[in-house]
Amino acid sequence: VMVWLRRCTHYLFIVVVAVNSTLLTINAGDYIFYTDWAWTSYTVFSISQTLMLIVGATYYLTFTGVPGTATYYALIMTVYTWIAKGAWFSLGYPYDFIVTPVWLPSAMLLDLVYWATKKNKHSLILFGGVLVGMSLPLFNMVNLITVADPLETAFKYPRPTLPPYMTPIEPQVGKFYNSPVALGAGAGAVLACTFAALGCKLNTWTYRWMAA
Numbered sequence: 001v002m003v004w005l006r007r008c009t010h011y012l013f014i015v016v017v018a019v020n021s022t023l024l025t026i027n028a029g030d031y032i033f034y035t036d037w038a039w040t041s042y043t044v045f046s047i048s049q050t051l052m053l054i055v056g057a058t059y060y061l062t063f064t065g066v067p068g069t070a071t072y073y074a075l076i077m078t079v080y081t082w083i084a085k086g087a088w089f090s091l092g093y094p095y096d097f098i099v100t101p102v103w104l105p106s107a108m109l110l111d112l113v114y115w116a117t118k119k120n121k122h123s124l125i126l127f128g129g130v131l132v133g134m135s136l137p138l139f140n141m142v143n144l145i146t147v148a149d150p151l152e153t154a155f156k157y158p159r160p161t162l163p164p165y166m167t168p169i170e171p172q173v174g175k176f177y178n179s180p181v182a183l184g185a186g187a188g189a190v191l192a193c194t195f196a197a198l199g200c201k202l203n204t205w206t207y208r209w210m211a212a
Helices: 002-025 038-064 069-090 103-116 121-146 150-156 178-211
Strands: none
Touching: 002 038, 002 069, 002 178, 038 069, 038 103, 038 121, 038 178, 069 103, 103 121, 121 178
């Protein structure tokens, strides 16, 4: 009974984490709208995607103990996103915000680290976290390159006028030290290790709760 109870808890966790990961990253392509703050938004969204991917993928990976499940988790997120974006498309939103599976290659790196270090959890946190954190902003740039022209999109889907307190004052367009990818990768590499550790800890908490 305990085995099945634990498995059901595990599947429930996967669904909850994957759905929330998808919801939190679903608008990660919407920096297209923020024409004044595009690079700032891009960096923030890259970091948020990195963290949501790694916490769920690490949890899934360490729970099963099978290299490859992190990539499978990223695939789940990708498919969920396609479905959700498809629903938005039917309401008149542009569909090409996130259609490129930007999470998959980073998740593959996570799997590779787990496999190469003979399932060493601490190596997974340190090396896997750094690799995912540094790689995802790079892959996310592919997503930015493949979407429709920002100005065309902005005119086609007009925004309401911003209130005065939200209006940017002389924004420095595209000047995040000239590299939003590097900034996102630097911050992501540090934060992703923390979230990878959290993903591992979720397993410990799940088992302790089941054993109580």
